[in-house]
Amino acid sequence: MDSDAKGDSMEELKGLRITPLDDDDDDGEEEELEDEVDEDDEEEEDEAVILGFLEKPENSWSLLRQQFPSKAGGIPAWLDPDNLPSKKSSRCDICGNPLQFVLQVYAPLVEKETTFHRTLFVFMCISMKCLSQDQHEQWKRHPEKQSRSVKVFRCQLPRANPFYSSEAPKGNATDKPLTPGAPLCAWCGTWKGNEFCTDCKIAQYCSSEHKAMHSSSGHKLECQQLSLSSNSSDPNACNSGIQQIRKRKVASRSLWPEFEMKNEHESEYDTDMSEDDRCTDNSLVPSNKIDYSMKSLEKYFEEDGEKNSNAVFQRQISKAPEQVLRYCRSANSKPLWPMSSGRPSKADIPRCNHCGSPLCFEFQILPQLLYFFGVKDDNESLDWATIAVYTCESSCEGVGYREEFAWVQLAPPTNFPSLPL
Structure with a gap:
């Protein structure tokens, strides 16, 4: 694929903006073109897969919520900045700790005015023990209560x-949101800060756990300095201290590194590409390491007896090994399962717990994401074969965030090979 074609495709799909913010005249022209497409072509287009790739952002403002980004790692760019998921929704149902942000996908839908902006957010507990338990919990059927460590929210x-x-x-630094949004946790920068620091009364936290972590990591000293400033005769010193705390970036150093998600149609990779084309200048993983990783995966699954399922999986993934996400929301779309075991039946996928509509597959997260997050390859580290996300078929309306459903397929006990460093 030549660079011009790739650039055009990237621009078209930037942020998975399936519904571009265009003028009404442009929309009319697009509708006329769509009318000329025959039914067979429409069916093929509906099942077209969009691949998500990670890149280091060139500008920090490109990942702010007013840019409607698709991104992974760091902190979420909440679409509705006020009505955030709270209480048990923001915690792992198994261990009770606050969930960590994984990624978000900006995926508006053309068929409804209420889905002009639409983003899906994925969170998970960083404990592999909880993820293993999560895999067992997801098999429970209504009305049994599932305890999940992977949660998806739609806004x-x-x-x-x-x-x-x-x-x-x-698309530049001049874009501003209309409202500042709810204050977020000073430690994780993810969830709504409902609990104030008892000393400075300025820093806010989503939980007592994050409040304690911030205090032990240095915020206690900040509080003491602010207290000294408030007792001084110079009011500017106190104001300066308050502003310093309010403007401070997220304190936690355990968040995953932040990436912007770029997207391309999988059909762009259907033609044979040269070695130079496969590894572009902005590639985060050298091609020789990708090749080694794919061979390791093939050997891994052959030894595990999953040849048939993995043959299809490997054939598709090898076209673009750096992909971390596969997106395809249509009536006939299904996940690309790397294993035959651990797949859900139709009865295992619940209905929307808000409106009762069926859930449809929308995207899946691949284990390549763990490489970009720098997750270690050992027995206690996070690991999965794939995570498939199912969302309300009617994308039902509601204020704030609606929880959707994630199906976790874990690799067998032997470690799933990661891209070598």
């Missing part, structure tokens, strides 16, 4: 909303 907004301009973002 959607109409074009006219109180948080963003109805005009398309300019």
Whole structure:
């Protein structure tokens, strides 16, 4: 694939913006073109897969919520900045700790005015023990209560909303949201800060655990300095200390590194590519390491007796080994399962717990993501074969965030090979 074609595709799919923020005239032209497509072509287009790739962001502002980004790691760019998931929703149901942000996918839908903006957020507990338990819990059927360590939230907004301009973002640092949003936890920067620091009364936290972590990591000293400033005769010193705390970046150093997600149609990789084309200048993983990793995966699954399922999986993934996400929301779309075992039946996928509609497959997360996050390859580290996300078929309406469903397929006990460093 030549660089010009790749650039055009990247621009078209930037942020998985399936519904671009275009003028009405442009929309009309697109509708006329769609009318000329025959039914067979429409069916093929519906089942087209979009691949997600990670890149280091060139500008920090490109991942802010007013840019409607698709991203992985760091902190979420909440779509609705006020009505965030809270209480038990934000915690692992197994160990009770606050969940960590994994990734978000900006995926608006054309068929409804209320889904003009639409983003899906994935969170998980960083404990492999909880993830292993999660795999057992997901087999429970209604009305049994499932305890999950992987959670998905959907948020959607109409074009006219109180948080963003109805005009398309300019794509630069001048774009601003209409509201500041709810205060977030000073430690994780992820969840709503409902609990204040008892000393400075400024820093806010999502949980007592994160409050204690921040205090032990140095915030206690900040509080003492702020207390000294407040007792001084110079009011500017106190104000300066308050502003310093409010502007401080997320304190936690255990968050996963932040990446911007770029996207391309899988069909772009259906033609044979040269070695130079496969590994572009902005590639994060050298091609020789990718090749080694794919061979390791093949040997791993051959030894495990999963040849048939993995043959299809390997054939597709090897076209673009750096992909971390596969997106395809259509009536006939299904996950690309790396193993025959651990797949859900139709009865295992619940209905929407808000409106009762069926859930449909929308995207899956591949284990390559762990390489980019720098997760170690050992027995206690996070590991999965794939995580498939199912969402409400009607994308039902509601204020704030609606929880969707994730199906976790874990690799067998032997470690799933990761891309070598």
